[in-house]
Every structure is written in C-alpha cells, then in structure tokens.
Amino acid sequence: MENLNGLKRSDYCGNLRSSDIGREVVLMGWVQKSRNLGGLVFTDLRDIEGICQIVFDKDISQEAFDKAEKLGSEYVIAVKGKVRERQSKNPNMPTGDIEVFADELRILNKSETPPIYIKDDDDVSENLRLKYRYLDLRKPSMQKNLMLRHKVANIVRNYLSENRFLEIETPFLTKPTPEGARDYLVPSRVNPGKFYALPQSPQIFKQLFMVSGLDRYFQIVKCFRDEDLRADRQPEFTQIDCEMSFVDMDDVISIMEKMMQRIFKEALNVDIQLPIQRMPYKEAMERYGSDKPDLRFGFELNDISDIVKECGFKVFSDTVNNGGSVRGINIKGYEKEFTRKNISSLEEFVKTYGAKGLAWIKINEEGIVSPIAKFFDEDKMNQILQRLDGQKGDLILFVADKDEIVLDSLGHLRVEVAKRLNLLKKDDYKLVWITEFPLFEYDEEENRYVAKHHPFTSPMDEDIDKLETDPKNVRAKAYDLALNGFELGGGSIRIYNSDIQTRMFKALGFNEEQINEKFGFLIDAFKYGTPPHGGIAFGFDRIIMLLAGEDNIRQVIAFPKTQNASCPMTNAPSSADEKQLDELNIKTNCIEE
Amino acid sequence: MENLNGLKRSDYCGNLRSSDIGREVVLMGWVQKSRNLGGLVFTDLRDIEGICQIVFDKDISQEAFDKAEKLGSEYVIAVKGKVRERQSKNPNMPTGDIEVFADELRILNKSETPPIYIKDDDDVSENLRLKYRYLDLRKPSMQKNLMLRHKVANIVRNYLSENRFLEIETPFLTKPTPEGARDYLVPSRVNPGKFYALPQSPQIFKQLFMVSGLDRYFQIVKCFRDEDLRADRQPEFTQIDCEMSFVDMDDVISIMEKMMQRIFKEALNVDIQLPIQRMPYKEAMERYGSDKPDLRFGFELNDISDIVKECGFKVFSDTVNNGGSVRGINIKGYEKEFTRKNISSLEEFVKTYGAKGLAWIKINEEGIVSPIAKFFDEDKMNQILQRLDGQKGDLILFVADKDEIVLDSLGHLRVEVAKRLNLLKKDDYKLVWITEFPLFEYDEEENRYVAKHHPFTSPMDEDIDKLETDPKNVRAKAYDLALNGFELGGGSIRIYNSDIQTRMFKALGFNEEQINEKFGFLIDAFKYGTPPHGGIAFGFDRIIMLLAGEDNIRQVIAFPKTQNASCPMTNAPSSADEKQLDELNIKTNCIEE
CATH class of the missing domain: 3.30.930.10 (Bira Bifunctional Protein; Domain 2)
Incomplete structure (x- = not known):
C-alpha cells in the first residue's frame, strides 16, 4: 500500500465535465468497478460527488497499467491524469462525456470483498445494512440523505x-x-x-x-x-x-x-x-378522523348518525342510541377498483382499529349494490347518499361504533384506501x-x-x-x-x-406539595417576572x-437503533464490568450470561 | 395582570437612537428601575438589546401614570409611546440621547424581589447565581456571552x-x-x-x-x-x-x-x-515547560545541567548526576518587584508541583544577591548568567529535580510570575x-x-x-x-x-483477543477500503x-454543573423511584436517606 506523500486531490470525481477537458487532475476515491477491455483498463472511480471513468493504457504508463489490472472493488486509490473527451459517451452519468486518462496510480488501500453491495438497489436485510452501516453509508442514496x-x-x-x-x-x-x-x-x-x-x-x-x-x-x-x-x-x-x-x-x-x-x-x-x-382540531377529527390529516386526497368523513338514529338497520340505530355514531367515507369514482374480496380486506383493516365491521354501498351500472340496502327505505337511502354525495361509480364505507373508534378507524381507512389506489404522491406537500x-x-x-x-x-x-x-x-x-x-x-x-397556572394544576388534580415536588424551581422562576x-x-x-x-x-440517521433499541454495528448496549458498576453504586438484577 | 391582546412589539429597547425620534413605538421588557421625579415617572426598561428610558406623564395618560407609579423591579411591561429627544442626555448609554414618552402601559407580569441583583457587578456566591440561573442569565454580560x-x-x-x-x-x-x-x-x-x-x-x-x-x-x-x-x-x-x-x-x-x-x-x-x-512538542517542553505554552511573555526555561553537573552546590550537582536536571527562568527586568517574601511565596507555589525548593539569583545595584552564590566560582556563575542572559535588574529562578518536575514546576512558575506582574493581557492572542x-x-x-x-x-x-x-x-x-x-x-x-495498526496494538500490549474485544467492529471496518x-x-x-x-x-454555559457535577437549580442528579429502577433492572447500593 502506498501513501499520499504530499499528493493533493485537485477535484472530486463526480464534478468533472466537458469544460475540464485538457486539465491535469488528481482524483482519489473508491473503485466501483474495474475491467480490462481490449488492452485497456477501465475503472469507475467513486467519491462523494459521484463516479468518473478512468482509463489506464500501458503505452502511457506500464506501471500504472499493471497496478490497475489488479484493482478490486472498493480499493482506495489516487489517480493522476488528463481529462479527455470520451469516445462512447454515457448520457446517464453526469460525468459521462469525459474520462481521465491516467499516467499515475497509487493504491492507498485494499479492500476485502464487502458483505453488502455498494449500490442503491441492493436489497439485503436492514439488519445486515445496519451491521455494516459504514458500507451502507457509501450508497449514493444514503449520502444524499x-x-x-x-x-x-x-x-x-x-x-x-x-x-x-x-x-x-x-x-x-x-x-x-x-x-x-x-x-x-x-x-x-x-x-x-x-x-x-x-x-x-x-x-x-x-x-x-x-x-x-x-x-x-x-x-x-x-x-x-x-x-x-x-x-x-x-x-x-x-x-x-x-x-x-x-x-x-x-x-x-x-x-x-x-x-x-x-x-x-x-x-x-x-x-x-x-x-x-x-383547521381546528375538532374539524380535523370530524372530517378526517385524525389530528394530522393527509389532505392530498378527499374521502372525507360524514356523520349520518342523525339519519340512521331511527332506521331498520339495528347495528346503526343501536349504536347511535347508545351514544355512538355512524359515519361514512365516499371513495368517489373508485367503485370498480374494489371487489367484495377487496372490501373484506378493508374490513379486516378497520378491525385492527377496534371497529366491529365495515358496512358498504356501491353505486354501479345496476344501481345500488349493498348488503345493508334492504334495511333502508328509499327516503333514508336518499338522505344517506345525499349526505355523502353518492353517485354512480362511488363506493361508500361505513363504521358504526363509539366516536373514538369510528373516527380512528375511518381516519386510517381513508389513508389505506388512498394508498391502495396509489393516490399518495410523495412530491405533493399538503401542510x-x-x-x-x-x-x-x-x-x-x-x-x-x-x-x-x-x-x-x-x-x-x-x-x-x-x-x-x-x-x-x-x-x-x-x-x-x-x-x-x-x-x-x-x-x-x-x-x-x-393564578391560571395554579388553576391548571388543580384541574390536573395536584395538591401544593405535588406541585412543588414536580415543578418546584420552575414555579419559583415564574415569580420573578415571566413574559x-x-x-x-x-x-x-x-x-x-x-x-x-x-x-x-x-x-x-447515520447510525440508528433497531426496534429493540440496539445497534447491530457496535452491539450497544453491552455488558458493563463489575468495577464500573461498583463505582456507580449500582447492581444489575440480571445474571450475567 | 394584563395580556398582549394582539399588541405587537415594534422595536427592541436597546436599539432606539436619535434617528428614531418622532416614531411611535411599542416596547416590551423588564423594569430595571423606576422612580417618581418631579411629578414624572422615569422607568428604565430592559430587554436583550439594552435599556431605554421611558417617561410617564399624568397629563398624557393618568391611567398609565398611575400604573407606572406602582412598577417594581423586574416587572414585565409593554409600553406604547413616542420617541423624543432627551433633555439631559446620558452619553454612557447607547440609547442615552432619547427617551420614550409613554401614552399606554400594560403590566404583563409582576415580580417578587429577586434574590440576586440583575447587574454585572453583583458579587453574590456562584452557588446562589447557579441556583437562580434564570435570573443570573438576565445580566447583560451573561447574555453577551x-x-x-x-x-x-x-x-x-x-x-x-x-x-x-x-x-x-x-x-x-x-x-x-x-x-x-x-x-x-x-x-x-x-x-x-x-x-x-x-x-x-x-x-x-x-x-x-x-x-x-x-x-x-x-x-x-x-x-x-x-x-x-x-x-x-x-x-x-x-x-x-x-x-x-x-x-x-x-x-x-x-x-x-x-x-x-x-x-x-x-x-x-x-x-x-x-x-x-x-513548535515541536519537545521544544515547547524545553522552552516553556508545557505542551500548551503561553507565548504572550518570555521567561523561557534554560537548562544549566551541564554547567552545574560539577559545582560546589550539591543540590544542583547531585540532581544532575542522578539523572535529573537544573533549569532556570529569567524574570527579566523585574528584580525590584520581588522581595524575599515574594520569592518565598513563589517557592511555596512550585512546591505544589512537586519541586523541593526554589533557588534564586537577583542582580541589582549591589551586584549578585543570592543565597546560593557562594557555592559557585566566578566562572560557573558567569556561565550560568550567560546561559540565562542575566543582567542588572533581573531575577533568575531555578528548580533542580527530575525532568518532569523541573519542567512542570517552572512551566507553571513562569505563568504565575507573569500573572503577578500583570503581563497576561486578555486581548493578546498568541496561537x-x-x-x-x-x-x-x-x-x-x-x-x-x-x-x-x-x-x-x-x-x-x-x-x-x-x-x-x-x-x-x-x-x-x-x-x-x-x-x-x-x-x-x-x-x-x-x-x-x-499492518501498522497491528504493530501499534502490539506496542500497547494487546493480544488479538483483546484487540477484537476492544475495537472489533472498527478493525473490521478498516478492512473494506479505508482512505x-x-x-x-x-x-x-x-x-x-x-x-x-x-x-x-x-x-x-447556560446551565453548568458545579464541582460535584450537580445543578443547584434543578437539583439534578436526584433520587429515582423504585418502580423506575425495577424497570431498568438495577438497584442502587445506597440506602435512601
């Protein structure tokens, strides 16, 4: 392995362009790939700015060429050479118009075969990525983040x-x-x-x-x-x-x-x-079933409790009469996208939020299709459809339950439906x-x-x-x-x-002693002129x-923790030695394995 | 207490100048002081930018005047009024050319009498300052920091x-x-x-x-x-x-x-x-007795071991012959500043760094004055003086001991002497x-x-x-x-x-197992192409x-810890409750007081 010995990098690999043609440059980085083609060695050299093609020709430097032939993936090298126009340009690479014709190569470090590929579409397990995070962070997407x-x-x-x-x-x-x-x-x-x-x-x-x-x-x-x-x-x-x-x-x-x-x-x-x-909280909850509503799409919640308080469908009327509510969302124009099987899976989805079931009405060429249609007379049905703006092509979904469950399950359901319909555009920002x-x-x-x-x-x-x-x-x-x-x-x-602070604490059920214990110095501070x-x-x-x-x-996050709050790379948290725990005056209740 | 009710601050107190005369302003801040003088109330209002004088006149607003009469220190107020030229200008205040003639006053909050004064020259104990840090941070000097x-x-x-x-x-x-x-x-x-x-x-x-x-x-x-x-x-x-x-x-x-x-x-x-x-480490140690030398002044160390290796003063010669050294610093031109008593206190000072004593030579009108002069013949004395550039008006101080002690004690001594001579200028930056x-x-x-x-x-x-x-x-x-x-x-x-890393670890006395245990994943990482x-x-x-x-x-530091790593304001660290320690699977060895 060789040293820099005063050699200075002149440019980042990814920054070279046609305007650099003719310049003498010194690049340093990692070998993305390297292959011998028709008597020349072509090396893709990578640094934080991107990738640049290097060409080694034995007629220019036999020594550099010989070394280049032995380059492996992720070797760290320094290259000196001239920027020249590339014969077969690569329009997919920012540096695709040029290449560096090398007259000097230093191998600064070798690399064993990395356990994960250094490319964005590598689909190894996240755990392996986290174990070798220092390699994972070589990926352009991670560096970009x-x-x-x-x-x-x-x-x-x-x-x-x-x-x-x-x-x-x-x-x-x-x-x-x-x-x-x-x-x-x-x-x-x-x-x-x-x-x-x-x-x-x-x-x-x-x-x-x-x-x-x-x-x-x-x-x-x-x-x-x-x-x-x-x-x-x-x-x-x-x-x-x-x-x-x-x-x-x-x-x-x-x-x-x-x-x-x-x-x-x-x-x-x-x-x-x-x-x-x-938007006031109450409105957000009523319209979107969430205090952080996704406004990229509609499917708003509508309350039909007043309409179904008295109706033939006891699931609805009983719920309302017991203090709950019945609300629906109209998946406007997407009736055709949802088969009965699809709707069943939506029902399973709302059940994870505590809903007992999911009622539905489809309006298609044949008119109203719904297992619950039979429970409503025409007037009630019209009122429901009117409330939810139900028209041909629509699918309307209902949940009947305690308010919290109705709002929460429909709030999540509208997002789930939008996700399945591919309506969640990442570059649409609705604040x-x-x-x-x-x-x-x-x-x-x-x-x-x-x-x-x-x-x-x-x-x-x-x-x-x-x-x-x-x-x-x-x-x-x-x-x-x-x-x-x-x-x-x-x-x-x-x-x-x-005064208001004291009334607040009382409303929270604290007595003076508790207030002092919990908030002592802050309450003190507030006595001396709080703006x-x-x-x-x-x-x-x-x-x-x-x-x-x-x-x-x-x-x-460069080095995040996993779901169990540990780091597969460092193995933190780890055991502490007895001496250190003694110094801290603590003992663990666990027996060391 | 009153509310903002939509009132907006227009300016910071400390920013008003003559160019603002005639403007209607709204200021908010803390009452630095307030007094009734000749039928007017003068209030110094403070915010993060500084202090501005406010004048309340009952002819302008009886209501504001009445409230202003009751203002106490550190009350939080909002004032509306017009900027006007001050009659008796105060050249010591940035806002001293103007005052604000108030037509509205809102008392936003009152204040109890603060336990520390809100001024830079308040000399209460640091512990009290830290206990009431939120008030201490009102001081302009702390805010400036x-x-x-x-x-x-x-x-x-x-x-x-x-x-x-x-x-x-x-x-x-x-x-x-x-x-x-x-x-x-x-x-x-x-x-x-x-x-x-x-x-x-x-x-x-x-x-x-x-x-x-x-x-x-x-x-x-x-x-x-x-x-x-x-x-x-x-x-x-x-x-x-x-x-x-x-x-x-x-x-x-x-x-x-x-x-x-x-x-x-x-x-x-x-x-x-x-x-x-x-400066190489070795030079810094030899010349200044420190690897972070203070270069604002001279008093450099000089080694006289070679001169005193053979001399009549056994303290010196024995030290050198036992592998130690004798070095001195010349407090050039300051002979008169140091009485025998002063020198004794310098001797006490070097003893805290392990030196056994402090020898000295003064050169004044009478010539050489020194308790150790008698041990040296004229030639040796001349060599010593020459080595240390000793001339009339100088005080030379010597320590004889093991190298580390000589360097450390003289290194500290030269700084101590400079401090006593007031030579350490804070705005002289020697990097x-x-x-x-x-x-x-x-x-x-x-x-x-x-x-x-x-x-x-x-x-x-x-x-x-x-x-x-x-x-x-x-x-x-x-x-x-x-x-x-x-x-x-x-x-x-x-x-x-x-390879070098392995040799380094070996030099530190680690075997492979220890290396893996201590540095495992880092050593691993270094295998995959380290630049x-x-x-x-x-x-x-x-x-x-x-x-x-x-x-x-x-x-x-806004909220620093004391010498025993605690915070007098929050009382951190504090006891934890049993339940929380159980969740963490630990016990303390201490009995709860």
Missing part, C-alpha cells in the same frame, strides 16, 4: 439566526421530566444513589430562557425517550426546538411557516403558499396547522385529567372559565403542523399568569424523512 | 459548510470508549443488564464516516466524561469535531487555522496572522500549533505504554521502525492548537494501514471562554 439533512439544518439555523433567535445549548444530564414519557437515567458516581435523566425535550430550560429575557431561543438538539419503538420512533431523536417571548399564536405560526416555506424552497425548490391553511386542541385528555389509568400537550400550555382565553366546570371542553392555545398525514411539530403559548411566551418543536428526523421521500426515519 | 457563543457556532458552521464539511449527527446512546476516560453509563430497559455509554467523543463514528466515503465531517456536539472536575472541566462539554479524508497534517492544519482566523475576525475583529507558528507529540506515554499503574492521544493516531513515517525497539521515542502525526496557555484542540492523522484520513476536535466551551475574556467556562 445525509447531505440533505446537513443542508436543511443550515437553512433552519440561518433563518432563525436572521430572525434573532439564539441557539443556546441545554443540559443533557438533568432532572426527570414531570408528567412526561419514560426517562433514560444516568447513575451519578459523585452523588451515590442519585441519577440524572436524559432530556425528553428542553421544554423547561427553554421556558427559563424566556424568564431570563433571552427573547428568542432555538436549538437543533437530541432528545431521549425510553418508549417502545415504532417505525418512525428512535430512542434518541433530533428536535428543532424554539421559544419566543412577547408573542401570541399568530406570531409563532407566522414565523415558523415562513421557515417551512424556506426549507421547501431551498432544499427541494418547491413553493409553499402562505399562509398555510389552519396544515391544527389548532384549538383540547387542553386535557382523560387518563383512564390514572383516573384523572392529564395535559394533552404539557401542564404549561395556556387555555384559550374564551375557555378559561371552564377550567373547573367543564375541563373536557377547554381548548388550548396549542398548534401542530401536519404534512401528508405526519405531525411535523407542535407547540403552544404557555401559561405565564401564576408572555410560546414556542414549538419540530421532529427533525421526520422532516428530513419526508423531504427525502423516505418511508423510514432510519434512512436519514 | 451566550450571544457570542451563538455567533461563533454560526461562523464555524458556515466556514466548514463552505469547505464541504457535512455536519452529521452521531449517537449519544452508544458503546463504552476503549482506552478512554471514565464513561457515563445508561441502563437499557429493553435489554436487561446491558448499558449504553454516553460518548466521550464521536471519534470512532467520525473515522467510520471516512470509511463510508463521506469525505469531510464535522459536528458541534456534546461529549461526556465522568472525571473529577477542575475549574475548566464539565461532565458534559461541547466539541467542534472534524474529520477529513485524503489529507495529511498540513492539510488539516491549514484548513483549521483559516477557521480560527475567521472566528477571531468575525467574532472579535482581531486579525490572526497565518500560518500560525508551529501556536504543537506538533511531533510522543505517540506513547508510560502508564505506571498499568505497567505498559498507552496511547498519548488514542490508539488510532499514526506514528510519524520516520519513526515507524522504532515502534518495537524504542516506543518512547516514536513521535505521532498529532497536533494541538494552544492559545495563551490553553489547549484549544487537538487531533491527528490516523493509522489507515492495517488516509485525519481530524481534530476543539473544545468549544474553552474557545468561547477565551474569546469572551472569561476565566471560567461556567460563564459561557
């Missing part, structure tokens, strides 16, 4: 800095989050028996920054939640975290939607029209702010109301009087930004008035995933 | 992005660092009995990025070390971490010193001349690259050589043959950047040749501390 991530972080930082936000770092070794998800704990060696918690978000610190008069704060920061993982969750994830003083909801929304506009423009050259549409969230939700397990966002979220002014009398119907000054069925982020205006303030946090991984057109956040 | 930090982070990110570095996030929940300091551990709930470690640095990940062909990586990132804390150490600290492929030491130094130049220019408007001076570090240092405890930087640091080409025969004298392709006696950062060119690469990491907190002219990194 990481470059996009870097670019978007820069856009965000520039935009927020221009708008006078300060990026301020908050502690990672801190206190458990009151009223939050499960924390990761870190035993303290210096303080035996005590633990730090890794932050679930910098929520408390950013509010304290507002108390400090730091005016506008942001941070692109890792946060941690020890929850069981879903496809788009990671134990550690990255947040764009923001907080502003002397603002109301419109101020936060306005400055943040301009940021989203800039991200889309600069990262994807996509224009987002402002203002972004806003919507969801507002007027409920302040509380009832926790059956704890048998009390808990804060839907967190206990510092301000109620809407017009609902403050209901804090004691009708908590269920108190709406919050909270807002989420949704994109194509995903929540990009959410935030709220915070309570800064200590009106509010903020938002965006899920950075998810934003990048959607911008990159990926289905999985692991595609936009 | 955080703004500087934000600014420098932006400069670094912009510079590195322009130079094609990608910021890529690395995991926080990862594997213990082989051969590193003590790790913080995080118990895994999902993998009982296993632990993550928080990263001491992203070293391994950034080298893997180079294996991935990501070419140039950086990250401004939190790192963690569970070490006992010194004044400028924190359990969590921030690093500017960089790595580059296809480079040698000159490439890394060149790109990084341009970054430092830009930081100094853009943050402080200070010009740094490039190239920054370089120096220290190169040619030893690759190894001997670990008495482990009874083997350990890597001075880390086991992937490349030896210098000319020293490779000494790896087995003379490890002590193998120099590394390592480099540190020092500023005024502080190490700003350090890095190295890494080993990418697997020549190297990098550097800078201590971000320390850089900001020095740029801000602070003596303590806690002054540039």
